[in-house]
Amino acid sequence: MSDARPDPFRTRWLPRRVALLALVVAWMALLLFVPLGSLGVGVWTFGPLAVLDQIGEAGGWPALGRTVVVAIVSVVLNGVVGVAGAITLVRHRFWGRRLLDMLVDLPLAVSPVMTGLAFLLVFGRGGLAEPLLSALGWKITFAFPSLVLATVFVTLPFVLREVSHVLVELGTDEEAAAATLGASSRQTFWRITLPNIRHGLTYGSTLTLARALGEFGAVLVVGGAIEGRTDTATTFIFTAVDERHEPAAYGMALILAALSMAFLVVLERLKRRQARET
Amino acid sequence: MGIRVEHITKRFGSFVAVQDVSLQIRPGELSALLGPSGGGKSTILRIISGLETADEGRVVIDGQSVDHLHARARNIGFVFQHYALFRHMTVAQNIGFGLEVRKAPKESRRRRVADLIDLLGLQGLEDRLPSQLSGGQRQRVAVARALAPEPKVLLLDEPFSAVDAQVREELRRWLRRLHDDLHVTSIFVTHDQSEAFSVADRVFIINEGRLEQSGTPLEVLDDPATEFVARFLGEVNVYDGRVHEGFLRVGPIEVAARDVADGTPMRMILRAYDLKLWREEPGVGVVRRVLLLGDRVKVEAVLDGAGPLFAQFPRRSSLLKGIEPGCRIAVEVSTARLYPLPADPPGP
Numbered sequence: 001m002s003d004a005r006p007d008p009f010r011t012r013w014l015p016r017r018v019a020l021l022a023l024v025v026a027w028m029a030l031l032l033f034v035p036l037g038s039l040g041v042g043v044w045t046f047g048p049l050a051v052l053d054q055i056g057e058a059g060g061w062p063a064l065g066r067t068v069v070v071a072i073v074s075v076v077l078n079g080v081v082g083v084a085g086a087i088t089l090v091r092h093r094f095w096g097r098r099l100l101d102m103l104v105d106l107p108l109a110v111s112p113v114m115t116g117l118a119f120l121l122v123f124g125r126g127g128l129a130e131p132l133l134s135a136l137g138w139k140i141t142f143a144f145p146s147l148v149l150a151t152v153f154v155t156l157p158f159v160l161r162e163v164s165h166v167l168v169e170l171g172t173d174e175e176a177a178a179a180t181l182g183a184s185s186r187q188t189f190w191r192i193t194l195p196n197i198r199h200g201l202t203y204g205s206t207l208t209l210a211r212a213l214g215e216f217g218a219v220l221v222v223g224g225a226i227e228g229r230t231d232t233a234t235t236f237i238f239t240a241v242d243e244r245h246e247p248a249a250y251g252m253a254l255i256l257a258a259l260s261m262a263f264l265v266v267l268e269r270l271k272r273r274q275a276r277e278t
Numbered sequence: 279m280g281i282r283v284e285h286i287t288k289r290f291g292s293f294v295a296v297q298d299v300s301l302q303i304r305p306g307e308l309s310a311l312l313g314p315s316g317g318g319k320s321t322i323l324r325i326i327s328g329l330e331t332a333d334e335g336r337v338v339i340d341g342q343s344v345d346h347l348h349a350r351a352r353n354i355g356f357v358f359q360h361y362a363l364f365r366h367m368t369v370a371q372n373i374g375f376g377l378e379v380r381k382a383p384k385e386s387r388r389r390r391v392a393d394l395i396d397l398l399g400l401q402g403l404e405d406r407l408p409s410q411l412s413g414g415q416r417q418r419v420a421v422a423r424a425l426a427p428e429p430k431v432l433l434l435d436e437p438f439s440a441v442d443a444q445v446r447e448e449l450r451r452w453l454r455r456l457h458d459d460l461h462v463t464s465i466f467v468t469h470d471q472s473e474a475f476s477v478a479d480r481v482f483i484i485n486e487g488r489l490e491q492s493g494t495p496l497e498v499l500d501d502p503a504t505e506f507v508a509r510f511l512g513e514v515n516v517y518d519g520r521v522h523e524g525f526l527r528v529g530p531i532e533v534a535a536r537d538v539a540d541g542t543p544m545r546m547i548l549r550a551y552d553l554k555l556w557r558e559e560p561g562v563g564v565v566r567r568v569l570l571l572g573d574r575v576k577v578e579a580v581l582d583g584a585g586p587l588f589a590q591f592p593r594r595s596s597l598l599k600g601i602e603p604g605c606r607i608a609v610e611v612s613t614a615r616l617y618p619l620p621a622d623p624p625g626p
């Protein structure tokens with residue numbers, strides 16, 4: 001602009017603006033770009049193909065597969081339980097509702113390592129459930145079911161909370177309208193409630209998926225990271241670093257980071273679509 | 279299909295929303311539940327529809343008790359205050375929903391939806407989502423949706439409150455015409471007296487969970503049964519006094535109080551537009567202010583020995599000739615009503 005009077009505010013504060021911007025960039029670099037970048041650089045210097053080979057040699061692919069299966073099972077289970085739980089907590093009034101509502105956040109509040117330990121105490125050797133489990137011939141701890149159990153617990157709140165918020169905001173008018181039009185409760189759920197909460201459900205499921213892929217502490221304690229049986233993508237990285245298989249560790253970490261980025265993009269799109277529709 | 283509501287009571291915790299209300303609604307009539315907000319009108323409507331259950335009393339539709347029936351089995355159309363349109367469905371899908379869940383054949387469903395779209399003037403909007411409609415259009419979609427399954431009864435909860443004043447006037451006329459065409463027994467809830475009187479065949483006045491009065495608009499207007507009704511239906515003057523020799527006298531105003539014992543405290547209520555006043559010396563009062571209220575004029579005066587008096591006239595009324603602040607006036611009361619004085623009179 002060739003204006004005779006430039007914006008005084010702008011000129012005066014310019015140095016501060018630059019300083020603030022530099023600070024933010026430096027902080028982000030320190031926390032985000034440098035670590036992520038060095039992962040990429042690490043993989044690149046070892047050579048991407050060599051890295052893939054190393055992951056295979058160290059038994060990384062079955063571990064990644066296990067993680068993906070556990071994540072998918074968690075999403076499905078917590079999708080169903082989360083929707084049912086949200087409807088129960090938001091739409092019904094019963095004794096102990098407030099307590100239950102509070103307990104739902106417990107998995108977020110306690111350390112996953114503690115969660116794992118608690119599951120060991122219940123399902124492990126000498127645990128409360130041992131007589132029942134041995135009678136049935138089931139083995140849970142240090143076996144695949146424990147991974148699912150721990151991950152489902154840790155990711156319980158996401159769908160439930162997201163769907164609860166949506167349900168509260170929706171109110172009950174549309175459901176009441178469906179009832180006066182002759183819809184059964186099943187028809188009302190499938191035709192009215194579910195379509196209305198679909199964005200919350202997808203959002204919560206994406207959070208669940210991301211958290212399930214990254215879960216470490218609980219699955220380590222309860223599963224023991226036994227190679228070829230209970231190791232997952234995250235425990236694989238841990239073991240690989242420990243055993244000085246850096247290329248395999250870098251590779252797996254980069255894969256998980258890429259997946260997380262993809263989820264972030266999905267979440268952002270969901271948020272934008274939701275904003276458009278309301 | 280007539281509706282009988284018999285002695286229903288509904289409590290929410292310790293709050294009594296509806297208290298022993300009985301209503302009798304004749305087949306084919308359009309009735310209004312009128313009263314201030316929070317007085318229990320909507321709760322009565324929801325109890326009739328089955329969305330709420332009464333703690334006591336019963337609802338009889340067409341001679342049959344419906345208390346054991348869920349809302350979905352009552353076949354009652356309900357129009358919600360904020361319409362409650364299904365936001366993910368188009369106009370046509372919304373209207374067809376009630377037929378679809380009843381598994382009506384596709385062809386008859388399509389025809390019925392098309393008929394309703396014609397009836398309610400929604401042509402061209404079939405594929406719009408509710409978020410793409412104006413308030414008045416949403417209202418009509420909500421009515422069409424409620425009418426689609428051919429309900430025995432149509433209930434409307436504050437149907438005009440969510441649209442602006444101009445559209446509201448049009449929608450009132452439209453609802454009355456629609457009712458004259460269809461003759462579905464209908465009840466609507468409103469807190470606006472002009473809405474109730476201009477649209478309804480019969481008005482039920484509800485206050486604090488109780489039925490104050492029912493009747494045709496004229497009956498209620500001409501003969502308010504309680505002090506609340508008299509006060510609710512427009513501006514009034516209130517004077518308290520004691521009966522003496524068969525009359526209640528307040529300043530210059532005298533109203534016959536037959537069969538009331540001497541010394542009984544009574545309250546006199548004079549409607550602002552049931553008064554005549556004209557310029558006269560010495561008169562019985564003095565004009566303080568003259569206010570223009572659009573097509574009406576309000577005169578504020580002070581009556582000797584009684585206190586303030588408010589009167590309303592059409593703007594061109596010949597009675598207003600010479601009326602100006604400071605002038606003396608004579609007053610004639612055409613209709614006054616006496617009510618027993620509440621034991622605990624409300625503060626100023």
